[in-house]
Amino acid sequence: xxxxxxxxxxxxxxxxxxGAKMVPFAGYEMPVQYPLGVLKEHLHTRAQAGLFDVSHMxxxxxxxxSAAAALESLVPxxxxxxxxGQQRYALFTNEQxxxxxxxxxxxxxxxxxxxxxxxxxxxxxxxxxxxxGERCEVESLFDSRALLALQGPAAAEVxxxxxxxxxxxxxxxxxxxxxxxxxxxxxxxxxxxxxGYEISVPVEQAEALARALLAEPEVQPIGxxxxxxxxxxxxLCLYGHDMDSxxxxxxxxxxxxxxxxxxxxxxxxxxxxxxxxxxxxxRDGVASKRVGLLPQERVPVREGAEIVDAEGALIGRxxxxxxxxxxxxxxxxxxxxxxxxALDSQVFAVVRGKRVPMKVAKTPFVPQRYYRG
Numbered sequence: 001x002x003x004x005x006x007x008x009x010x011x012x013x014x015x016x017x018x019g020a021k022m023v024p025f026a027g028y029e030m031p032v033q034y035p036l037g038v039l040k041e042h043l044h045t046r047a048q049a050g051l052f053d054v055s056h057m058x059x060x061x062x063x064x065x066s067a068a069a070a071l072e073s074l075v076p077x078x079x080x081x082x083x084x085g086q087q088r089y090a091l092f093t094n095e096q097x098x099x100x101x102x103x104x105x106x107x108x109x110x111x112x113x114x115x116x117x118x119x120x121x122x123x124x125x126x127x128x129x130x131x132x133g134e135r136c137e138v139e140s141l142f143d144s145r146a147l148l149a150l151q152g153p154a155a156a157e158v159x160x161x162x163x164x165x166x167x168x169x170x171x172x173x174x175x176x177x178x179x180x181x182x183x184x185x186x187x188x189x190x191x192x193x194x195x196g197y198e199i200s201v202p203v204e205q206a207e208a209l210a211r212a213l214l215a216e217p218e219v220q221p222i223g224x225x226x227x228x229x230x231x232x233x234x235x236l237c238l239y240g241h242d243m244d245s246x247x248x249x250x251x252x253x254x255x256x257x258x259x260x261x262x263x264x265x266x267x268x269x270x271x272x273x274x275x276x277x278x279x280x281x282x283r284d285g286v287a288s289k290r291v292g293l294l295p296q297e298r299v300p301v302r303e304g305a306e307i308v309d310a311e312g313a314l315i316g317r318x319x320x321x322x323x324x325x326x327x328x329x330x331x332x333x334x335x336x337x338x339x340x341x342a343l344d345s346q347v348f349a350v351v352r353g354k355r356v357p358m359k360v361a362k363t364p365f366v367p368q369r370y371y372r373g
Contacts, residue, residue, distance in 0.1 A: 006024055006027065006028055006029040007027055007028045007029070007056070008028065008029055009028060009030070009053055009055035009056055009146065010055060010146045010203045010206040010207060011053045011055065011146065011206060011207055011210055012029065013207075014207055014210060014211070015031045015053065015221075018031075018034055018035075018214075018221050019034055019035045020032075020033070020034050020221070020223060021033050021034075021223070023224070025056070025118075025224055026056055026117075026118035026119040027056075027118070027119070028056040028118065030053070030056060030223075030224055031053065031221070031223040031224065032223045032224045032225045033223040033224075033225045033226070034220070034221050034222070034223055036220060038223070038225035038226050038229065039325050041220065041221075041222045041223060041225070041226035042222075042225075042226040042229050042230055042325040042326070043325055043326070044152075044220045044222070045151055045152045045192060045194060045220075045222055045226060045230060046152065046153075046194065046230075046326055046366075047152070047153070048152050048153065048154045048218040048219070048220070049150060049151065049152035049153070049154040049155045049158050049196075049216075049218045049219045049220075050150075050151050050152055050192075050219070050220055050221070050222035050226070051148060051149070051150055051210065051213050051214055051219050051220070051221050051222060052148065052149040052150075052151065052222050052223075052227055053146075053147075053148060053210070053221075054147045054148065054149050054198070055146040055147045055148075055206065056118040057115055057116065057117060057118050057121065057147055058114075058115065058116040058117070058118065058120075058121025058122075058124060058125065058140075058141075058142055059113070059114070059115055059141035059142065059145050059147060059200055060113075060114040060115075060116065060124070060125060060128065060138065060139065060140055060141060061108075061111045061112065061113055061114070061137075061138075061139040061141060062111060062112040062114065062128070062132070062136050062137070062138060062139075063110075063111045063136060063137040063139060064135070064136035064137055066135045066136050067111065067112050067132075067135075067136040068080045068082070068107075068112065069135075070131075070132040070135035070136045071105065071112060071132065071136075072262070072268070072271065072272065073131065073132070073271060073272060074092055074093075074127070074128070074131055074132070074272060074273065075090040075091060075092060075093070075105075075272055076090075076091060076093060076249065076257070076258040076259065076262045076272045076275065076278065077089075077090040077091070077105070077257065077258070077259050077262065078259035078260070078261045078262060078268075079105060079107075079112070080261075080268070081261065082105065082107045083107060084107045084108070084109045085107065085109070085173055085174055085175055086106070086107055086172060086173060086174060087104055087105065087106040087107075087172045087173070087174045087187045087189060088104070088105050088106075088172070089102065089103075089104060089105075089257055090102070090103050090104070090105045090257070091103070091249055091254065091257055092124065092127065093248075093249070093272055093273045093274045093275075093278070094245055094273050094274055095273050095274055096245075096246075096248075096274055096277060097248040097249070097250075097273075097274030097275075097277035097278040097281070098244070098245040098246050098247060098248060098274065099239070099243045099244065099245065099247055099248070099249060099252065099254075100120070100123075100124070100127065100245055101116055101117050101120040101123075101124050101239055102117070102237065102239055102243070102254075103115060103116045103117070103124070104187070104189065104198075106174035106185070106187060107174070108174065108176070108185065113174070113185060113200075115147070115198070115200075117239045117240075119239070119240055120239065120240075121142065125138070125140055125142075141200075143203070144202065144203055145200050145201065145202055145203060146200070146201050146202075146203050146206035147198060147199070147200050147201075148198070148199045148201065148206070148209065148210060148213070149190050149191065149192075149196065149197070149198050149199070150196050150197045150199065150213060150219070151190045151191075151192040151194050151195075151196035151197075151222075151230075152192070152194050152195070152196060152218075153194065153195060153369065154218040154219075155194070155195055155196040155197055156195060156197075156371065157218070158213065158216045158218055158219055159179075159186075159197055159199075159213075161216065162179050162180065162212065162213075163177045163178065163179055163186075165177060166186060166188075166197065169186070169187075169188040169197075169371075170188060170371055170372055170373040171188055171189065171195075171370040171371055171372050171373075172187070172188065172189055173187065173188050174186070174187040175187075179199070179201070179209055179212075180205065180208060180209055180212055182201060182202060182205040182209070183202075184199050184200060184201045184209075185199070185200035186198070186199050186200075188370075188371060191227065191230070191231050191234075191236060192227070192230040192231060192234060193230065193231070193233060193234025193235075193236070193364055193366060193367075193368045193369065193370075194230075194368075194369050194370075195369055195370060195371045228322070229322055229323070229324065229325060232320050232321075232322060232324065232331060232332075232333070232365075233324045233325075233326055233327070233331065233364065233365050233366040234363075234364045234365075234366060234368060235292060235333070235363025235364035235365060236364075237252060237254070237290075237320075237333075238320060241303060241319050241320055242290060242319045242320055242333055243290075247335075248274070248277065248278055248281060248286075249278060250278060250281040250282055250286050250289075251281070251286045251288060251289055251290065251335070252289075252290050253289055253290040253291070255282060258278065258282075263279070263282070264279040264282065264283070285338060286338060287337065287338060288316060288335045288336060288337050288338060288341075289335065289336070289338055289341050290319070290333060290334070290335055291333070291334065291335075291336055291341055291360045291361075292331070292332075292333055292360065292361040292362060292363035292365060293307075293318070293321070293331070293332040293333060293334055293347070293349070293358045293359070293360060293361060294329075294330075294331060294332075294358060294359050294361040294365075295329075295330045295331075295332065295349065295356050295357070295358050296356070296357040296358060296359060297356050297357065298329065298330065299330065299351055299356045300321060300322055300323050300330045301318055301321040301330060301332045301349040301351055301356055301358065302318065302321045302322065302351075303318055303319055303320055303321055304317065304318065305317070305318040305321065305332075305334075305349045305350055305351055306318075306349070306350045307334055307335075307336055307347050307348065307349055307350075307358075308347070308348050308349075308350060308355065309340065309347060309348070310346070310348070312355075315336050315337040315339075315340055315347065316334055316335045316336035316337060316340070316347070317334055317335055318332050318333070318334035318349060319333055319334045319335065320332060320333045320334070321333070321334070324365055324366070326365075326366045327365060327366065331361075331365045332349070332358070333363065336360065340360065341360060342360065343360055343361065343362060344359055344360060344361075345359070345360040346358075346359060347359075347360065
């Protein structure tokens, strides 16, 4: 895809003004880093606050009295009992129990507000319209709203200067706030493991809001490079890498995202695509599963590296890996045969023909600092 055919977010001109290095990502031209550099951007977000342009992601509204019940037919998540002003992590599954995408679902009171991944948004919209179109209204906000993420320990102080009510929110709460005189959807959530917010703003006002936030002394613009290292340290999956349509929530170590009410023994058991296979895996176990991995040498282990046992037999593959700036050491995630899935199990990654010893480790690698009140 040439730069001429790549889509641009409403903040494209601002990224260029700020000296961003732009790269293709999910069909968009996106900032991978700014002059500060990936390492310093990462550490700044952990120490103060970083502003991310995530406008490439898909925003969708579901309207109608049946919207919650309708959405439950596509996700293994309790949407009917999701309180107004709360947000929940969800998964679209297919008939084999594989993950079509992961998303956020918020109860905005008079509608459901969804945020889906950029690379999947067109197919997600089509999926919703095909399966739910007769039960509720599916409204695309792809072209009308931008999305900003303000992340880091200073995020609440910064956003609180524009809207004091922002500081009252706790992790995974959702509300409508007026920022610079504009109605925005704000959730206290993010993709870094830090406290922070995701802010949906009308396209026309996105640049003004971004500039206002960047004018605060604690805030730096942060690119995709640091976004990736931050989410990896937080042990968070990236769709298309750590999970895809061939991997179930149980294999992906995301069984916690299957709500109690929707499990095999729940009040509204099943009723979502692939439920029987997922329930069978919860009952009988899986052949392989996603784990955290700590390389025992200072060698970055990247996505795609084979994982072998002491005898050299193939037992898995790395799906995300790199240097963790907060730890000053490499970390990775990947899938290993379940026999090797216990904490501290010794495995090896094959990097340029050489075996790098690794230990299966608990995630997150860096403690999460979500604000729970």
